[in-house]
Amino acid sequence: MPDRFSLSTARKIAWREARASSTRFLFVILAVSLGVGALTGVRGFSQSFRGMLMRDARQLMAADMTVRAFALPTPTQESVLEKLARSGVDQTQVTETVSMLSIPSQSTPVLVSVKAVDPAVYPFYGALKLNPPLTLRQALQADAVAVSGDLLVRLDIKTGDTVKLGEANFRIAAVVTAEPDRMAGSLNVGPRILMSRAGLDRTGLITLGSRAAQRVLFRFEPNSIPVSRARAELKEAFPDAQIIDYRETHPLITRGLDRATTFLSLVSLIALIVGALGVAMAMHSHLQQKMDIIAVMKSIGARSGQIMTIYTLQTLMLGLLGGAAGIIVGLAVQRAFPPLIARYFQIDPGLHWDPGSALQGLATGVLTTLLFTLPPLLSIRAIRPSIILRREMEDARPHWRDRLKNGRTGAIAGAVIIAGILAIGWWLSESLRVGLYFAGGFLASILMLAAIATGILALLRRAARWSRQALPAAIRHGLANIYRPGNQASALLVALGLGVMFTLTVYLVQKSMLVQIANSAPPGMPNVFLINITSLERDGIAGMLHHQKGIQGPAEVIPIVSARMLRIDGAAVQDLPLKGFSRRFRQSRSVTWSDSLNSQTVVTEGKFWGPKDTAQSAGVQLCVGEDVAKILSVKPGTRIDWIAGGRTFTAQVSCVYRSEAVRIGSNLEFLFIPGALDGIPTLHFAAIRMQPALVAQLQRDVFRRFPTVTVINGADVLAIIQDVVDQIALVVRFISFFAILAGAIILASSVAGTRFRRVREVVILKTLGATRRRIAGIFSVEFLLLGAVAGILGSLLATGFSLLLLKRLFQVDYRFEPWPHLVAILLTAILANIAGWLASYRILQQKPMEALRNSL
């Protein structure tokens, strides 16, 4: 007979069947929606927060991306820029140069750094503040400039006075009090003169061949071309230019953002897995309920394929409904939280409805629902119809998990699930590596959990048998309940254990990350820098700083020597195929020496010299920064020939380091052993931390005693950096809290999901004369025990998983602390108990007869 059983018939039956048991289905849908809600909620938050953090980081360069070159754009380059402009990329040009400024009453001119901008659009991000509080457009007329406060100090002039720059006179319209991208430009020696492009034209400073840096600022509209593509096009058009985007404004921000991003996608994945666990538990107990029905269907002629079709369709339907509900939950959570977080975030995270991520949530919800219902669906084939002839149905039916252990179907289902998790992880995190870690962690923990759960259950059974009469009845029954056939103890143990593991992992990882983030931007970081200190002035400056008001902590004074590389392992540096900004290594670089590394610097390769070593005792050695090592292919053992102060010498690389500290002012990429640079003309550089309000006073004092020393005020920039870092920490904390909360709710719901299986048990106990109190007591013992065991297993696994993730994905050290684990175990036990209680409450109130009629 041809098979005329169509999909529409299956759909019809599936729908009829679902319609009737709406309460039970509601529960499953709720579980799915919780999972999807957690996923979309966490992902929605992550995206909003990521956007917010990026926006903060952008302030440091006032743009999404900049191209910096030392020449005006050629016609070809202009056309590339125009093409970008047409595809929705805003741009503005900033010109920077160095010049001499003078005033009529004084003969000595002052070296100033000039910056010409388009006041109508600059800056794209952040705010440039003036005193008096004018807008840039008001202040920067063609005949007016804004200047930094130190110029007024140096020249003893005030706002409204006239200064001469190049061939033109300018009125000082305002003082620049905050310039977010002060450190993003080059040629930052001397006080700042900010002017319009029309003003710059009047000076006549920019002629062919004059040394001026052209910086093009870009802002990408939401629907413009991707940053990466624009970057590639610009790279081709401007081979010699330095192109940076907002992720690279600062090493600290880059690393912080990278880690936060990895963390956020990890948490989304965890939210998904924990959600999927809820779904799996709900679907599992749902299908378990259906076993009798399936047997009946089979006895009246249904083939396994038909039944599987019916229930797959039903699952799909549940997944879709739950997913849709979950998206609404996720949205509601996102909408409900901003008022709460507004207190902590200065900037509105800009929550927005994103159909893409909603669709993603729905797809993952349906997919995980299907994946996790695969084992019970496959086990439909193994249900023997003859069970309906027996009266003891529960016992006649082996647990599907047990059958899975041997079955080929089990292996296939397992493989499909793991592959599915890998694919989903890969898709959501856009990283195969994260996907692999995830699927691997999931597989390993589920295997371990299943093995340990089986072992513990066997042990409990034995323990209960030995102590049979010694224990109070409630505890005895509670224990017996756990290994009673048909009880889902081992499934629940695995689900709870996994849930605890993932949730605790979120906590442990964020904790270690926060420690790391706090360390990399310590509150005492230097924010004011003194440059061009000669060796003669060094002690004077040090002494003065020692007594200056407002300075926090000791001043760090670093010697700077100008040196140029000649050969690397015998190969002439001039001949190396260096491109773009890397060509800087052909010129003189600032180098220094030191007998130790500061706390924010870590050696990544090789070994740093000892504290007593000198060039004379240990040979001429140096360490290089990570970027240098990469660009020049330098590693420990490489020999570099140098020329400095008319002297040539050879030094051997002994280590490569990475600096996580804020680097403002000088980028020290080369660090020599003490003694190596003796006798070469040296300038010094001092870094101090001081109260922002007292920086002007320091500038005046330094200028009076050491007129050639320049004071750079990095307080504003540092404030932004610290803001970003603080926000990263806050975001990490917030998302973790949310994920942990969602995890707890889902775990509670999976315990509650077992309630339908308890109906018959309650009825029998009641029929035999047990009071509700006694039954509740029995359940308490069971749930407390299950919760505690799951908590212990989960926290053990969380330790391993966190260790792996922190080491491999975040490069952060993991420090074990017992408290989180103890709290997790205790909370799990209590949570399981409360959830079990709540779920059983209604059943306990029912009359036995009512339940008997309901329990078919």
Place this chain on the structure above:
Amino acid sequence: MEILRGINFAVPRGQFIAIMGPSGSGKSTLLGLLAGLDTPTAGSIVLDGQEIAGLAEDSLALIRGRKIGFVFQSYQLIPTLTAIENVLLPHELAGEANGLARAMELLENVGLSERRDHYPIQLSGGEQQRVALARAFMVRPPILMADEPTGNLDSANGEHVLELLLSMNRREGTTLVLVTHDATLAAHADRILRLKDGVIVGDELRA
């Protein structure tokens, strides 16, 4: 453990045979085997000319769907389907369309046309069993298997169900295999097979 052994008998088309025996005699197991709900460890079972011992589960399901109607002691209606949907189910599983008229007719035959949209939980035990009867006849099976069909019912309801079963059986010309330990029920049969400890201890053809 051997439940049944040395069982050897044949049931001609249209016969009403009652299988009797005390609890644990193996009568339910025998019924399960005859109906293809279970497969024997050894031996042969021929159903309507077709060997079914050792067939795969899905082939058995196809045979059950087309050739056998079931009536169980505990009714075994699908609790999530209405009365009419329960009756329709075997028809739909066989991939047939337009069964509604016959399903209604059957419900009418068992006197439940008013309750077509009720769920099993809203029906009394007797009513549930009558729905199960209608379901059993839905695909016009040549064979009907009944396992203590009145075992869960009081005598009035039991009699009503039995009458319906017999009259429908006569009308459809079905072979009827009835498992029971109730002698009054068995008294209606053409033939009584007695089982004890897994062996046939009596095979009595009645007038």
